[in-house]
Amino acid sequence: MIQTILQYFPDLNELQRSQLSVILPLYREWNEKINVISRKDIQNLEIHHILHSLAIAKFLNPQPGTSIIDVGTGGGFPGIPLAIVWPECKFHLIDRIGKKLRVAQAVAAAAGLTNVSFQHGDIGECHERFDFAVSRAVMDLGKLISLVRKNISNRSINSIPNGLICLKGGDLTAEIASARSSSILEVPLSDYFKEEFFSTKQLLYCPI
Numbered sequence: 001m002i003q004t005i006l007q008y009f010p011d012l013n014e015l016q017r018s019q020l021s022v023i024l025p026l027y028r029e030w031n032e033k034i035n036v037i038s039r040k041d042i043q044n045l046e047i048h049h050i051l052h053s054l055a056i057a058k059f060l061n062p063q064p065g066t067s068i069i070d071v072g073t074g075g076g077f078p079g080i081p082l083a084i085v086w087p088e089c090k091f092h093l094i095d096r097i098g099k100k101l102r103v104a105q106a107v108a109a110a111a112g113l114t115n116v117s118f119q120h121g122d123i124g125e126c127h128e129r130f131d132f133a134v135s136r137a138v139m140d141l142g143k144l145i146s147l148v149r150k151n152i153s154n155r156s157i158n159s160i161p162n163g164l165i166c167l168k169g170g171d172l173t174a175e176i177a178s179a180r181s182s183s184i185l186e187v188p189l190s191d192y193f194k195e196e197f198f199s200t201k202q203l204l205y206c207p208i
Helices: 003-008 014-033 042-053 055-059 079-085 098-110 141-151 173-178 196-200
Strands: 067-071 090-095 116-120 132-136 163-169 185-188 201-207
Touching (some): 014 079, 055 079, 067 141, 079 098, 090 098, 141 163
Parallel strands (some): 132 163
Antiparallel strands (some): 163 201
């Protein structure tokens, strides 16, 4: 059921494999009640949503105790898949849409995740600091950088500086230019995954 994920993450332990196997049918079930994922796309849940989220785990290998905020998590992407593969990291998932956040909470509880907290609200209402902010196609890059800057800690425990890691698609040339940061790194997800879906997807990293 999660064979594609395991091709790219063969070292996942039995608990992690079980948790990923649990969340797949749960998301499909919840999506019948609350439209967290496009109904046309729900059959592609493993690759388009879970594996896509895990692209961040190909880029970053965080130290235990690393704290991460998922901005605009929706139903829990990328935060919940990352919380499964990084059980020693702490995650805070925030979203303005309460019904989507309730799905994320239910899925995390069913998977037995204890390293995840939730906040219903806007990123402007969150005053905690984290090592990294992550997001998945939430908003314009420049605006996102500006909003999360106050939430990034100045401590340094990882091999790369703290900052923002986001997943986006399409031609990002203009968006990156408008962000006015010379240090943005763009990584094609085709570097990590061979599926056609990833040919137009990128990971953007901006140290803050």
